Amino acid sequence: MTVILAFLVTVIALAFWWLLREGIMSKPWLETGTVVETAGLPPFPVQRVGLGVFLVVIGSLFALFGSAFVMRMDLEFWSSLKLPPIVWFNTALLVVASVFLRRAAWRGEGRGLHRDTAIAGLATVAFVIGQLAAWRELHLMGNGLTSGPAASFFYMLSGLHSLHILGGIVALGVLMARREHDPDQIKLNTGLCAAYWDFLLVxxxxxxxxxxxWANQLLDICRSVLT
Structure with missing residues (x-):
């Protein structure tokens, strides 16, 4: 439950920050000066709103599973899971993919855009392959799918995460194959992919x-501060 509350607080804080950025607290009837014509301004991209809603749904799903994981740890007969070393290599690959995709979004267009996007795609594919290798190492270590609740949660959550990664790879492939010529549209589409990768990295x-x-220790610290 604490994980869900923390996620909801984060979502509310981000939404409030976005509303402040859009000028929700402004009072135009009290302002003086020249009236600025806004009819010719470009509309806010609806794709960003759609991606934001989609990320909230995904985040809520993982928050529910995370809350179930934390509650299950408080029960008896719980044994922690030792992660294989390849997990850290996979994490580094996902960081590389996120960095290069964010770099491509900043670049917007040019020859380097396709290179950075290709590097991000290859690193992401390597991440998924590395996750399969991590599952294999866990199985060889005696931590199969039904060997314990910790292992079961790892297979389920990492598998669910990998499914969302695969969906992102498909979207990135469509983006690279489309060959869009509008620089603004290219920057928007690449930025949406970069935001999705950043979210999956988090x-x-x-x-x-x-x-x-470590999450339980952090939650204990938060509880002690609030009480």
Missing amino acids: VWIGLLLLFMG
């Missing part, structure tokens, strides 16, 4: 904190 780091037990 989710993956949060999952690692859960499986390593």
